[in-house]
Amino acid sequence: MEKRDYYEVLGVSKTASQDEIKKAYRKLSKQFHPDINKEAGADGKFKEISEAYETLSDQEKRANYDQFGHAGPQGFGGGFSGGDGFGFEDIFSSFFGGGGGNRRRDPNAPRKGNDLQYSMTIEFEEAVFGKEKEIEISKDEICDTCDGSGAKAGSTPIKCTTCQGHGQVNITQDTPFGRVQTKRTCPVCEGTGKEIKEKCPTCSGKGRVTKRKKIKVTIPAGVDDGQQLRVSGQGEPGVNGGPAGDLYVVFRVKSDARFERDGDDIYYSLPLTFAQAALGDEVEIPTVQGKVKLKIPSGTQSATKFRLKGKGVKNVHGYGVGDQHVIVKVMTPKKLTEKQKQLLREFAEISGDIPEEQGSSLFDKIRNKIKGE
Structure with missing residues (x-):
């Protein structure tokens, strides 16, 4: 069976850079690796991809292939070891564990410490205006006794005899494609x-x-539920003199009995009597910044919304201040005196809209009927 063009196999152009070839190989290898893709033909496809990459990832082999094709003087094979940087060892390691193929981490290099996370529950007004609070967390600190060396006083650590100080050990595994060697963190010196x-x-x-x-944590004014604050350098200590990690404080804001918050805006439900809504009134409205007066025009309907500009929450990033929205809710009384009922009947009669009262006794209905004649 005639071999396909290697560039066609990887889906790249003949002018593709080494980085483009590497990315294409990595994507296709993960897609057709036989330990992941159980479809028929995946094994052959994977071998074809690996063979194409072995040739095109090597500058000399690629130049020969471009000049002579598959029948070149070098007699290109179908091995599985990659060229420079990223090869089969990296793909295998990503599936079966191990560390980074040809890339070797210096165990003595400075490394940043791990980050920590703390969930802080705060009051509604604390989120609106901000506040400084003190929290207590459990975290690792450098041992004062050994100054972080881990060794007993008078002794010093020695080079690991298992990995010879490299921090990694070679692991050989038999696979369907032959014996493959990967690198893993040394189990003795970690x-x-x-x-x-x-x-x-x-x-x-x-x-x-x-x-x-x-x-001590400063809660920024305007922070909302679920937002987080980074406290630099308050995470785990670094390794080999590296910087400490960071502490991320996640805020959980309690709800408020009066207000609802949506971003930087606040919503408040204002109960009004029928008389206030019909005749108009001036009422006192609570806001997070204090009480204010609000004029209610006559004939105000239920669900009418008023905006109190600048009475919302300060934006946590400094982009202005939100508004407070007042939503009217006209309240219908559940119990009326006889006088109140009579006045409402007179009002309804004047309006020309006499209701068929519900919940009244038969006597009341007859009396009202006689009065209406």
């Missing part, structure tokens, strides 16, 4: 490259201990 024979009695050789620490 990637540090150092082995501690006499451990510090305080930290048991870890070089750090867990402590409770109090931290």
Whole structure:
């Protein structure tokens, strides 16, 4: 069977860069790897992709292929080891574990510490106006006894005899495609490259201990539920002199009995009597910034909305202040005195809209009928 053009196999042009070839190979390898793709023909497709990449990822082989094609003087094979940077070892490691193929991490290089997260529940007004609060968290700190070395006083860590100080060990595995070697973190030194024979009695050789620490956190004005604040340098300590991680404070804002919040705007439901809505009134409205007066025009309908400009929440990023929206809810009385009922009947008669009253006794209905004649 005639071989397909390698560029066609990877789906790239003949002028593709090495980075484009690498990306195409990585995408197709994950798609057709036989341990993931169980469809018929996936195994052959994967071998074809790997063969094409082995040739095109090597500058010399690629030049020969461009000149002579498949029948070139080099007699290109179908191996599975990659060229430079990214090859089959990387793909295999991504499926079966291991660390990064040809890339080797220096175990003694400075590394940033892990980040931490803390969930803080705050009151509605604390979120609106901001506040400074003190929290207490559990976090790792450098051991004071051994200064982070993990070794007992008078002793020092030695080069790990398992990985020879590299922090990684080679693991050989038999696969359907042959024997493959990958790199994994050394189980003895856990990637540090150092082995501690006499451990510090305080930290048991870890070089750090867990402590409770109090931290002051400034709640920014206008923060909303679910938003988070980064407190720089308050995470786990760094490794090998690296910087400490960060603390991320996630805010959980309690609800308020009076107000509802939507972004920077606040909503307030205003109950009005029928008389207030019909005749108009001036009422006092609570806001997060204090009470204000609001004039209610006569004939105001239920669900009418009034806007109090600038009476909402300050934007947490400094983009102005929201508004407060007042929504009218006309309240219908559930119990009326006889005098109130009579006045409403007279009002209805004047309006020419006499209702068929519900809930009245038969005597009341007869009396009202006689009065209406």
